Amino acid sequence: MDELTLLREIREDVTPPDRSALDRGRAALMHAASTEDAEQSRRVPVHRRLRWAAGMSLAAATVVTALVATNLMGLGAQDSAVASVLHESAEAAVRAADPVVGPEQYLRVDTTAVDAQTTSEDGSDVSYLTISTDSLFIPADRADEWVWARGASEPYETFGPASEAAAAEAPTGTAELVRAAGGAFYAGEPRKGSPGAGTWPTEPHALLAAIRDETAGQGVSADDEALTYIIDTLARDQVPAVTRSALYEAAALIPDVEIHDDRATLNGRTGVAIGRTEDRANTRQEMIIDPSTGDFIGQRRVLLRSESGMPAGTTTTWTSSVTSVAESAPEGGTANGALDDAGCVVTGVSEFQC
Amino acid sequence: MTNDSDIIRRSLSVSSAFSELYDRHATTIHRFVSRRAGSDVADDVMSETFLVAFERRRDYDLDRDTALPWLYGIASTLLRKHARTEARAWRGLKADHASHVAVDAFSDAEGRADARRAVDQLGHALHKMHARDRETLLLYAWADLDYEGIAQALDIPVGTVRSRLNRARRLLRASTQYETTPRLEDAPWTN
Numbered sequence: 150m151d152e153l154t155l156l157r158e159i160r161e162d163v164t165p166p167d168r169s170a171l172d173r174g175r176a177a178l179m180h181a182a183s184t185e186d187a188e189q190s191r192r193v194p195v196h197r198r199l200r201w202a203a204g205m206s207l208a209a210a211t212v213v214t215a216l217v218a219t220n221l222m223g224l225g226a227q228d229s230a231v232a233s234v235l236h237e238s239a240e241a242a243v244r245a246a247d248p249v250v251g252p253e254q255y256l257r258v259d260t261t262a263v264d265a266q267t268t269s270e271d272g273s274d275v276s277y278l279t280i281s282t283d284s285l286f287i288p289a290d291r292a293d294e295w296v297w298a299r300g301a302s303e304p305y306e307t308f309g310p311a312s313e314a315a316a317a318e319a320p321t322g323t324a325e326l327v328r329a330a331g332g333a334f335y336a337g338e339p340r341k342g343s344p345g346a347g348t349w350p351t352e353p354h355a356l357l358a359a360i361r362d363e364t365a366g367q368g369v370s371a372d373d374e375a376l377t378y379i380i381d382t383l384a385r386d387q388v389p390a391v392t393r394s395a396l397y398e399a400a401a402l403i404p405d406v407e408i409h410d411d412r413a414t415l416n417g418r419t420g421v422a423i424g425r426t427e428d429r430a431n432t433r434q435e436m437i438i439d440p441s442t443g444d445f446i447g448q449r450r451v452l453l454r455s456e457s458g459m460p461a462g463t464t465t466t467w468t469s470s471v472t473s474v475a476e477s478a479p480e481g482g483t484a485n486g487a488l489d490d491a492g493c494v495v496t497g498v499s500e501f502q503c
Numbered sequence: 504m505t506n507d508s509d510i511i512r513r514s515l516s517v518s519s520a521f522s523e524l525y526d527r528h529a530t531t532i533h534r535f536v537s538r539r540a541g542s543d544v545a546d547d548v549m550s551e552t553f554l555v556a557f558e559r560r561r562d563y564d565l566d567r568d569t570a571l572p573w574l575y576g577i578a579s580t581l582l583r584k585h586a587r588t589e590a591r592a593w594r595g596l597k598a599d600h601a602s603h604v605a606v607d608a609f610s611d612a613e614g615r616a617d618a619r620r621a622v623d624q625l626g627h628a629l630h631k632m633h634a635r636d637r638e639t640l641l642l643y644a645w646a647d648l649d650y651e652g653i654a655q656a657l658d659i660p661v662g663t664v665r666s667r668l669n670r671a672r673r674l675l676r677a678s679t680q681y682e683t684t685p686r687l688e689d690a691p692w693t694n
Contacts, residue, residue, distance in 0.1 A: 152675040155621055156644045164542060166533040166549065174550035178525050181557050182518035352519045 172354070172402065179354040231408055234421050234440050235401035242443025243394035248474050255286040255296075256387060257475035261416050263305050265465040267457045268315050274457035277316040278465070280305035286478035287332070287387070295332040295340070296478040299325045299486070308459055326482035335485050336495045351391065353398035360399065372403050373427040373434070379403075380436045383445045384468055393445060397438070413437050416469035420446045431456055432465075445470075507570035511563050521560065524570060525553050531571065532578050535646050539582060540589045548585070552578045567655065575646045576656030579638050590630055628678035632671060639664060640671035 166174075250256045260283050267276040281302035287295055301322035307313045331339030350356050360375050368374030379396050382388060388396070400406060406425050413422035415437045424435030431453050437446040447469030454461050483489040485501070493503035507524060514521035532552050537545035555577050556563075556570075563573060582589060629637055642653045650668075654661045 152625070152672065152678075153644055155625060156640075156675070159622060159625070163534050163537040165530055166537075166542070166546065170533070170546040170549070171529055173546070174529055174553060175522060175525055177550050178522060178553050178557060179519060181554055182514075182521060185518050185557075350519070352522065355519065 176354040176358065179350075179352050180358055183350055183352075183355045183358070231406050231423060232401045234408060234423060234438075235397045237440040238438050238443045239394040239397040239401075240443070241439075241441060242390050242397060245390045245443050247390050248472060250287075250289045250474055252289055253476075255288055255475045255478050257473050257478075258285045258287070258387065258470050259283075259473075260285070260468060260470040262468040263464070263466060264302075265457070265459065266315075266319065270311065270315070275311045275315045276308065276458045276465075277304055277312045277319075278306040279303060279316075279319075279322070281322065286475060288478075291340075292331050294328055294330050295334070296482060297325075297327040297332075297334055297486075298479050298482075299327065308463070312458060323487050325486035326479060327484065327486040328482035329484040333484075335488065335499055336497070336501070337499045349392065349395070351395045353395060353402055356395050357399040357402050369427060369429040372405065373425060373430060376400060376403050376406065376425050376434065380434060380448045383436060384448050384470065387472060390443070393443065397443070400436070409433065409435055415447045415449065415467060418446045418469065420444070422449075426453065428453065437469075506568040508563070508565045508568050511560050511570065512565055514557075514560055518557075521553075521557050524556070528571060528574055529553065532574055535575065535641075536578055536582060538645055539641060540585045544582075544585050544588050548578055548581045551581050555581070571646075572648055572652040572655040575642055575648060575652075576658065579642065579656065582638075583634070586634065624678045625675065628675050631678075632674055636667045636671040636674070639667040640675075643668055 248256060261280065262282075263278050263280045265276050265278055267274050269275070279302040281300050283297060283299040285295065285297050301324045303322065304316040304319070307316050327334045333339045349359055357375065360378050361371060364371070364374040364378050368377060379400050383393060383396055400423070403425065406423060408421060408423055410422040412419055413435070418437075418439070420437040420439040422435040422437050424433055426433045433451045433453060434448070435451070436448050438444065439446055447467060449464050449467035452459055452461055452463045452465055459465060485493065485495070488501050488503065491503055493501040496502045505523075507527070510520060510523045510527075514524070529549055533542075533545045533549040536548045536552075540548070552574055556574060559577075563570065567573070629640075632640070639653055639657065642648045642656055646652075646656075648656060650661050650664045653659075653664045657664075
């Protein structure tokens with residue numbers, strides 16, 4: 150064996166980089182790319198001829214500092230099954246056609262929602278769940294009148310006699326029909342969808358970095374808050390297929406995101422429940438998606454330990470929506486629904502005197 | 504198949520396209536650095552290599568289809584910052600690597616002892632070697648670059664590559680003496 154063969158022999162036994170190191174490196178690169186894009190859009194490009202060794206150290210240090218500052222380090226420590234399901238869903242979503250809403254037509258979003266109601270009796274909390282359904286009609290021109298048919302909420306689940314009593318005593322919910330230009334119901338601001346959604350990067354690492362920037366300092370943990378933001382955006386805003394796809398890919402990069410149930414049923418539809426357990430929030434939050442179509446079926450939050458009179462394992466809240474195109478919207482309704490019926494007067498943005 | 508220069512060309516207008524180059528070569532660069540300076544350093548140098556490459560992509564010669572020599576060159580330059588860690592790695596070669604070599608090339612117990620000594624001497628030789636010669640040697644032996652590739656990586660003439668490699672191999676050979684010195688029964692291992 151000559152000296153070169155021996156030298157070649159000893160190179161073989163190194164371990165490849167682990168996934169998190171690869172993800173961090175990629176995130177740093179994508180951050181540099183998005184930073185360059187942002188800078189180029191702000192200024193006329195100047196051809197730089199730096200001595201590269203000096204320029205490099207500064208550039209690398211800047212990016213690393215930025216990543217630490219935005220809490221980006223430590224990306225993507227989840228198992229490959231989650232990444233695979235989310236990636237499959239993302240691919241299906243990006244192939245899916247967005248509903249086309251023609252003139253005079255509406256995008257109709259039918260939502261079923263369950264929420265926990267908690268009251269305090271004799272110093273201890275008593276809770277029960279209510280369910281409600283609503284249909285939101287969004288016009289082709291989003292500045293036109295939106296119509297929101299809101300069903301009355303009803304008791305859905307109780308937890309023992311005190312809970313049953315509280316549910317029975319609760320005031321009966323009222324159905325409402327609300328109508329307002331730009332979706333500015335109840336004297337609120339017009340609905341614009343997610344801030345920044347139009348300018349978000351589609352590359353998953355860069356998108357997650359943008360979401361982390363947006364949610365910095367909020368919630369019980371950066372990872373939980375980033376996932377909450379993604380799920381809320383998917384659940385609340387009618388995001389285009391391409392954004393939905395990018396959000397799935399971004400969710401796959403959040404540490405500790407796992408598959409909780411590969412046949413989860415929500416409101417009669419079955420999908421894969423993917424989410425994250427956050428001990429400090431005492432919840433496991435999940436999104437239920439259909440990997441074959443990329444559809445976002447809904448979301449739910451499950452208690453880890455008993456809380457406010459509800460046992461561990463209770464799904465304290467879930468929402469599920471179906472989107473379609475409607476030829477017409479219900480007639481009637483006013484901008485403030487039941488508040489108008491009660492003779493309330495608008496005193497400010499989302500403020501009333503009754 | 505898309506070659507590296509296509510990716511770099513595309514990244515000049517769509518900067519995020521550069522991530523494809525990362526996906527292709529990050530692991531390869533990591534392994535090279537990891538062999539030289541350990542996996543902790545490798546994580547950082549791998550990342551920095553691509554940041555530097557991204558910053559400098561406008562200077563890349565688009566006639567070169569594969570970007571690996573260029574990336575190895577950047578990684579090699581970055582590794583100079585980690586000379587101390589690398590030197591420790593050479594000194595630790597015996598413990599870390601001898602068992603592997605023994606399995607592959609030296610079957611009997613006596614052979615394994617020889618392997619440990621040979622690897623030890625190799626580490627010593629690499630440690631003593633001039634940094635520029637060592638850098639050239641390792642691009643040749645571990646990154647599998649040819650003379651032309653090394654010349655591109657280090658931005659030096661091919662003639663310089665040749666002379667550095669000759670010097671490095673001479674020193675290695677003198678240290679290990681494996682090829683030229685027949686081993687005598689019970690003779691002490693010598694330099």
